[in-house]
Amino acid sequence: MLENIRLSFQGIWSHKMRSFLTMLGIIIGIASIISIASTIKGTNEQIKNNLIGSGNNTLSIMIYQQGYPYIIDSWSQPPAGFREVTDEVCDQIRALDSVESVTRYNERQYSESIFYKNTALTNTSVRSIDGDYFETVGYTIRTGRNFIESDFKNFRKVLIVDQTAADNIFGNEDPIGKTIEISKMPFTVVGVVEQSRKFTPNINNLEDYYTYANADTTGYIFMPKASWPIVYQYDEPENVIVKAVSVDDMEAAGKGAEDILNATVSSSQTEFKYKADDVLERAQKLQDMSAATNSQLIWIASISLLVGGIGVMNIMLVSVTERTNEIGLKKAIGARKGSILGQFLTEAAVLTSIGGIIGVASGIGMAQVINKVSGVAVSIDVMISGIAVVFSMLIGIVFGLLPSVKAANLDPIEALRRE
């Protein structure tokens, strides 16, 4: 066997050009499959990372009005029966097996009542948060300090801004100590936070996703929960963010929190409801969509493998004819049918395996080029690469079978008579 493999390599090497051309179909087929598979995997991972809680398994539960998120602003009254989320409710949610931590917040989007040095900050959203917010959502303090116990207790008018807001509002200046006016009340910036994990979404094959991933470009400024009534309404209904223990727990966490929150609302309220993000579902749909388009490409690439296999068979048949003498001699000196069969099958399998390995390498290369040129995310799957090589070997065995059987059945007398 080892001897056969060694001889096969010798044979392949002594016909470099021909061997390469024979392998070409396999190389192209495998390379296309690998690059397509890498693109599918990369896209899926990116969709998952970007959509599913930015990689930290969070999802938000908001008030929905007949299927659409209900956004509270300074002019609208909160729906009847919805109030602040109490500490007890938070504890209940936190007690769920699927939940790691919980936080709640109020929000005003694009508020016109926020000023810095007489400039309205219309692109900034403001949120009131509890002490668990940064931890849960995945922010870390970049400069300055976090909110402390006394900020909440004493209704202090302090702010923390995120990186985007800091850049938009203060440019090159140091935000710490600056004053921002919210509803004519002066608030002092005490810290800047940044998202612990940053993602630059660059999926462009799915328009839906593209829009979604780029929606979140405005900055946020945060104030302690206790200070919210100073500038906005008292006992305003809040949104909740839960962090699930793992990606797989997200659905359970969302449903659980949703139920607990809806239980606080009177059953006569049918128009408004707490509802959890269905990011998981959305991610799944997008992944399925991208996989479906790309797996059609895999079928097309498989045709190239089939053509490659037929090419291998063709060349092997030629090779058997060419080597009739060699086969006859080997049989005359005592080679069994099985040895001849084994020799040719090994040769075909080695040839296509080398083709497969070259194909995987070029596929990986191609994936990198696709990534560089079009920005599509790629991710190499080691298992698929392994399967591809094994599969090419099988192609060699399957398509090498006919020529090998032909070789094994050659009549040595006929074979030796030919010159």
Next chain:
Amino acid sequence: MILKLEHIYKDYIQGKLTVPVLKDVCLNVDKGEYVAIMGPSGSGKSTLMNIIGCLDRPTSGSYELTGKNVLSLNERQLADVRLHNIGFVFQNFQLLPRMTALDNVALPLIYAGVRKRARRAKAREALIRVGLEDRVTFKPTQLSGGQKQRVAIARAMVNKPDILLADEPTGALDSKSSKQVMELFQKLNDEGVTVIMITHDSGIAGYAKRVVTIFDGELAEQKGENEQ
């Protein structure tokens, strides 16, 4: 008796025509004999040789090799007989062009399941026996006709067969190389190897101790001149 052919017939079917090539051939060869088979072209020498070498089966008749009825063996067993009991030498050498002399000689040992190290040692030893110890790594294209035939003889002998079968071994050689090959056959025969050789050339047949002639498929013993 190492080889016992009795009433061998061989017919070839050519369309609707049956062409008899061997007709009632009987041949007994003792261990250690040196037999030349002579005859004109087309008389059936190679056909007979192929039957003796277990490459072909007769249409009828019986054939015993080292006491075994080889006609009852299956294809796989025949391959093993060729591997262990018979060494072939051909007119046109039949060396594999991409392999060195050593690898060519070692080829039958692969099929005999000999390990690589032992294979190389045995092949080298066989090449030394035919006087080619300084051509071990040469490829066939780098060897003269006579040298090629000696490599082929080394290959035929490497599994220590009972019989050496040679079909026109000097047919492609000049007289000097032919003489060398004949001396080698003589030496092998002296060492106890049974040699059966086909030739056109009565000069070459003269090296054998016994000559049989075949004419139009019928075998006849030639008496007298070779008996010393």
